[in-house]
Amino acid sequence: MTSNGSTNQTLCDPISRSSLPGFIFIYSLVFLAGMILNSFTLWFHFCRAEINNSKSWMIYLKNLTIADFLLCLGLPLRIADYAGSHDTVHQFYCTFGAAIFYLNMYTSILLMGYIAASRYMRIFQPSRASFLMTVPAARLISAITWGFFLLPIIVYIILTLDTSKPPPASTTCDVLLSGPAKLFYTVIHASAFVIFLLVLGSLVFFYYSTSRRVQQVQQRRLGSSNSNKLLKSRRNMLVLGGVFCVCFVPYHLVRLPYIVLRGQCSVVLYYLKEATVLISVFNICLDPLIYVFLCKDFRAQLNLLQMFSTPKDSSSISSEVM
Template sequence: MESANHSTCVINDKMVPFATFYIIIFLIGITTSLVALWAFITSKSAKKCINVYLINLLLSDFLLMMALPVKIANDLGNVSQSLMVFHCQVSGPLIYINLYASIIFLSFISVQRYLQITQSSKLLRLQEVSFAVLMSAVVWFLILFINVPNMAIPMNNITVKQGVTCSDLKTEMGKHWHALSVFLGMAIFFNASAAVLLSNGLVLKQLWGRRETDPEDQASARHAFRNIALVTLAYVICFVPYHAVRMPYTFTQVTELITDCDLKKSLFLAKESTLLLAILHLCFDPLLYFIICRAFRDRVTKAFLKRPSIPDDADTQIPE
């Protein structure tokens, strides 16, 4: 039955353009992430809570870069049976581990920036490095608990040919756990997005007030306002479209509610297109490090621009 369906309804026959974009993203991401790793390693500044989240975000990006070459090869087509299975069982889940780890750590970073600007003594515990390390460990445990079973559950032993997708290789148990992991991922996204939008919105509100009432802080407030707005916009562009189409596409994988071939193909292409946007965050994260982390900014500026960065009080008073 499945073989017949695949012979008449091939949904993944237009993946070469995606592979081309992934190659570009991978090259940019690996270059900028290695620069970020070098900057964090060589920085002698004292550790901060927010830097813990940034380093964990960088770690999740390296997991994504381990998975991208396999996805690129798979999207180019004509892969071996073993490589297809490896992509579906290992590199595919690694992409989703990165996706949701990144979303959570970005939400932590946004909340931390808000806590910095409020400077509330009641919330000092949340700004300690030890607390950030603990929360990072909890995040990794949660993300691995959701996604590792997708790696561990055995695949169906069927012949890989044109039109076969990862869903076709999954057993019934694998499909059900995959659907559950998608549902849990959606829950993570909605909660993290609420934290990002609320925290950044409150920060933008305070920055706008400072820009209007304190002429001495107008320049730094405008700069900080623009940076926070750009970070928020990048978050929305990268992650919102994917989650808008993720659940409808999942229904085509685990149920027979959607049988129209054209609709299946449209949902698949929509999922892949928005996944490309989500993976694009790999190129944006180093810009986030530069905007938020003064130690990173100083290190990169001195190394590549041959001049010291302009000192300001943004890291202690106004989030950039």
């Protein structure tokens, strides 16, 4: 906090940026792991195009991988901001880095909802939503989603750049916002919170409906092929919902009170917010788990890598890939 009275009313700086070595270390590990995992998944998506472009939910998975990879590329800027090397780095992060972070977070949230909806409709309502399950529809929906979030992000960046405030030495980005930028910032977060709640409710509904159908089928025909298919669908919904809840629920539980009470400069609330942001970023390491469960071709590629790491004859490899 500064000694200037007028600045005290607007500048909330509960800690020093140089006191965050733990976050720097963990973010560095997440960055390395995320780059390795998402580089492999990107290779899988773009080198196996004949497989990956044949299903709508694979289009959503491909866009989810792109969002994760872009978030990986933005992590060094967040790490540099934690290091507190220069105020210009902090201003650049608050203007561009934070915007990219939120763009990819909420794009990922919606894409996970699309994946769950596509898998659900494929089993339970194949005739009612035949167009929505096509590849062209998935590409159109994905493009609209990126544009839907990119437009307000561009407006936010313009409003932030237009501010006349000098870059203060602070750990938060709030002080860089002018009046219009703060209002727009609040509207964006309120809208994003509503989107999060809608996707969370959808995932809960999909899992509940699938579990209920599994129980009904098992009561009538225990061990049938239809029951096994539903069991796999329920498992996939559980994986999607589990990754979603672990990564995004803690952040949104803390983010809302943080925005409301940010003027109180609470150290505990600040660290809670930063910790939940880190948990949400960990999504880039957990998303490959979704590919392992949902995509048998992705599992085949993992098996193929294992085969290349051990000496086997060519006929054995061919039979295992089939």
